[in-house]
Amino acid sequence: MTTVTFIGAGSAVFAKNLAGDILQRPALKNATIRLMDINPQRLEESELIIGKMAKTLGGHAKIETYTDQRRALAGTDFVVCCFQVGGYEPCTVTDFEVPKKFGLRQTIADTLGIGGIMRGLRTVPVLWSICEDLMEVAPNAIVMQYVNPMAINTWAIGAKFPSIQQVGLCHSVQGTAEELAKDLDIPIGDIRYQCAGINHMAFYKYFEQRQPDGSYKDLYPALKQGYLEGRFPKAGWNPRCPNKVRYEMFTRLGYFVTESSEHFAEYVPYFIKRDRPDLIEKFGIPLDEYPKRCVEQVERWTKQAQEYRDAEEVVVKPSHEYASEIVNSVITGEPSVIYGNFPNKGNIPQLPDGCAIEVPTLVDANGLQPTVVEDIPPQLIALMRTNINVQDLTVQALLTENPEHIYHAAMLDPHTAAELDLDQIWDLTHDLLAAHGDWLPEWARPEQRKSA
Numbered sequence: 001m002t003t004v005t006f007i008g009a010g011s012a013v014f015a016k017n018l019a020g021d022i023l024q025r026p027a028l029k030n031a032t033i034r035l036m037d038i039n040p041q042r043l044e045e046s047e048l049i050i051g052k053m054a055k056t057l058g059g060h061a062k063i064e065t066y067t068d069q070r071r072a073l074a075g076t077d078f079v080v081c082c083f084q085v086g087g088y089e090p091c092t093v094t095d096f097e098v099p100k101k102f103g104l105r106q107t108i109a110d111t112l113g114i115g116g117i118m119r120g121l122r123t124v125p126v127l128w129s130i131c132e133d134l135m136e137v138a139p140n141a142i143v144m145q146y147v148n149p150m151a152i153n154t155w156a157i158g159a160k161f162p163s164i165q166q167v168g169l170c171h172s173v174q175g176t177a178e179e180l181a182k183d184l185d186i187p188i189g190d191i192r193y194q195c196a197g198i199n200h201m202a203f204y205k206y207f208e209q210r211q212p213d214g215s216y217k218d219l220y221p222a223l224k225q226g227y228l229e230g231r232f233p234k235a236g237w238n239p240r241c242p243n244k245v246r247y248e249m250f251t252r253l254g255y256f257v258t259e260s261s262e263h264f265a266e267y268v269p270y271f272i273k274r275d276r277p278d279l280i281e282k283f284g285i286p287l288d289e290y291p292k293r294c295v296e297q298v299e300r301w302t303k304q305a306q307e308y309r310d311a312e313e314v315v316v317k318p319s320h321e322y323a324s325e326i327v328n329s330v331i332t333g334e335p336s337v338i339y340g341n342f343p344n345k346g347n348i349p350q351l352p353d354g355c356a357i358e359v360p361t362l363v364d365a366n367g368l369q370p371t372v373v374e375d376i377p378p379q380l381i382a383l384m385r386t387n388i389n390v391q392d393l394t395v396q397a398l399l400t401e402n403p404e405h406i407y408h409a410a411m412l413d414p415h416t417a418a419e420l421d422l423d424q425i426w427d428l429t430h431d432l433l434a435a436h437g438d439w440l441p442e443w444a445r446p447e448q449r450k451s452a
Contacts, residue, residue: 002031002327002331003032003077004031004036004077004080004327005078005141006018006033006046006080006082007036007037007073007080007082007130008037008078008082009036010037010038010039010043010046011083011084012042012046012301012305012420013301013304014146015035015046016049016050016314016316017319017321018321018324019033019050019053019054020316020319021316021318021323022052022327023053023059023061024057024058024318025324025327026032027328027331028324028331029058030059030060030061030062031061031327032061032063033050033062034066034072034380034410035061035066035072036065036067040067043283046065047063048309049308050063052308052313052314053169053315053316055313056313056314061388063274065067069129069130069280070137073134073137073141073304074137075132076138076329077138077140077141077327078142078143078144079106079134079141079142079143080144080145080323081127081130081144081147082145082146082147085119085123087124088294088298091122091439092109092110092115092291092294094118094436095115096109096115098428098432098435099114102424102428103419104274104419104420104428105272105287105288106287106288106290107285107286107289107290108262108263108289108290109266109290110148111148111150111151111199111200111263112387112391112415113267114413115414116148116152116410117390117394117410117413118433118436119398119443120149120152120153120395120398121398121406121440122436122439123147123148123149123152123153123171124152124153124398125398127145127147127153127156127157128157128160130166131143131160135161135164139163140166142166142167143157143165144166144169144323144326145157145184146321146323149394150168150199151199151200151356151387151388151389152356152394153168153356154168154342154356155343158342159343159354159395159399162343165367165368167326167342168199168340168341168342168358169321169323169338169340170199170339170341170358171322172200172202172219172258173195173202174219174339175320176257176258176259176260180207180223180256180288181234183226183232184222184223186209190209191210191219192208192210192216193207193208193210194206194360194373195361196357197258197358197376197384198388199344200210200267201258201259201383202257202259202358202448203256203257203258203377204255204256205255206218207219207220220255223247223250224251227247227248227250227251232247238262238286240262240284240289241284241285241286242261242283244261244283244284245262245264246264249268253380254379255377255380261284262285262286262289266415267415268383268386269285269415269417271285273418274419296328298320322339325338326338326363327363329363329364329425330365330367333364335364335366336362336363336364337360337362338360338363340358341357341358342356342370343355343356344357347359347370347371347373348376349374350376350378351384351388352392355388355391356423357370360373386412389409390409390413390414393408393409394409395406397409398441403443407426430446433445433446
C-alpha cells in the first residue's frame with residue numbers, strides 16, 4: 001500500500017489539491033494519506049476536507065492525522081512538504097515592514113532578496129529535521145518539497161543529506177507555458193518546449209508549435225512581435241500584475257523566463273527603484289503583493305472552510321502540479337517527464353556543482369532521473385549566477401553557522417544592492433535578524449553591534 005505523508009497539511013487547499021491528484025490516479029485510489037501539522041485546528045480541517053474528497057472519489061483511501069513529525073514519517077514512501085515557517089504573521093509581515101524603513105520595497109520576498117534570505121534561514125532547519133527523521137525511519141522515501149525559497153532549500157538539503165531522494169517542485173514552467181499559449185491563442189497541446197536553469201529563473205531554450213506536416217515552428221518571433229505591438233501580454237491570472245516585466249526581459253535576452261513578473265521584478269536590479277515611480281507604473285509592478293495575497297487567502301479560506309464543512313461531497317479538479325505524476329510513475333513504472341529541482345551534478349555543466357538547478361526529469365520505477373541540458377546561452381547563465389551567489393552564501397551561512405555570510409548574501413543580492421549602500425544593508429540585515437528572534441537558529445541572532 002502506497003503511503004504519502006504531508007508535512008504542513010494545515011495548508012488545507014494545497015494539500016487537498018495534491019491529495020486529490022494522487023487519489024484520482026487508478027493505481028493510487030487506495031493509498032494511505034498521512035496529514036501532519038503543528039496547528040490542531042488546521043489539521044482537523046484538512047482531515048475533514050480530504051476525507052470527504054476521498055469518499056467522493058469512491059476509493060478506499062486511508063486518511064491519518066499526526067502532530068508528531070517522526071511518527072508521521074515512519075515507513076512512508078513519499079513526503080510532500082508544503083509549510084511556511086513563521087506564517088504570514090509574524091514573519092512575512094516582518095520581511096516586508098522592516099525593509100520598508102530603509103526604503104527597500106518588495107513584491108513577493110519569498111525566494112530571493114532580503115526576504116528570501118530570511119525565509120531560507122527560518123525554513124532550512126525544519127527541512128533538515130525532516131531529513132534527520134527520514135534517515136532513521138524511512139531512508140528510501142522520496143521527498144517532494146513545495147516550500148520556498150526552493151533553490152536555497154534544495155541546495156541545503158543536498159549539501160547536508162546527499163543520500164536523501166529529493167525534488168523541489170514548482171508550477172512556473174508548466175504555468176508559464178500555458179500563459180504564453182493563451183497569449184498566442186494556440187492550444188498548449190500543440191506546443192513543445194525545453195526549459196532549464198534555476199528555480200524561478202529557468203528559460204525556455206525553445207518554444208515551438210507543431211505544424212500539420214510534423215515540423216515545428218519557432219514561436220518566439222510571434223511573442224516578440226505581439227509585445228512590441230502592444231497585443232501581449234493579455235490579461236494574466238493576477239489582475240494586479242500585467243506581466244510586462246518578463247516580456248521586457250524577453251526582448252533584451254532573447255529568451256522567456258518561467259517565473260511571474262511580480263517575482264522576477266525583484267530578482268534583478270532594473271525595475272523596482274524608489275526614485276523611479278514611473279518604472280513601477282510602466283511595468284505594472286505590484287509592490288507588497290504577497291501580503292495582499294495572504295490577507296485575501298485568509299478571508300477566502302474562512303469562507304471556503306465553512307462551505308467544506310457543510311458540504312456532503314468535496315469535488316476535486318485535477319491540478320497541473322507534478323506530485324501525483326511522480327508517485328504514479330514510481331509505483332506503476334509508467335514513465336512521465338516533469339520539471340524538477342535538484343542539486344547540480346553536471347546536469348547544467350555551465351553552473352556550479354551542488355547549486356540547485358531545474359531541468360527536465362524522467363520519472364519511472366527507477367525513480368527521479370534529471371537530464372543534462374547543455375549550451376544555455378551565456379547571458380542567461382550570467383543572470384542566473386547573480387541569484388546563485390545569494391543562494392550560495394545563504395546556504396554557506398546555514399552549513400557553517402557563520403552569521404557574517406548572511407550579511408554577505410544581502411550585500412550581493414541584485415535588488416538590495418541596487419537600492420541600499422553597505423551600511424544600510426548591514427543595518428537592515430541586523431534589524432531583520434533581531435526582529436525574527438526565536439524564529440531563527442540561535443547562531444543567526446545578532447550581536448549588539450550593527451556594523452562590520
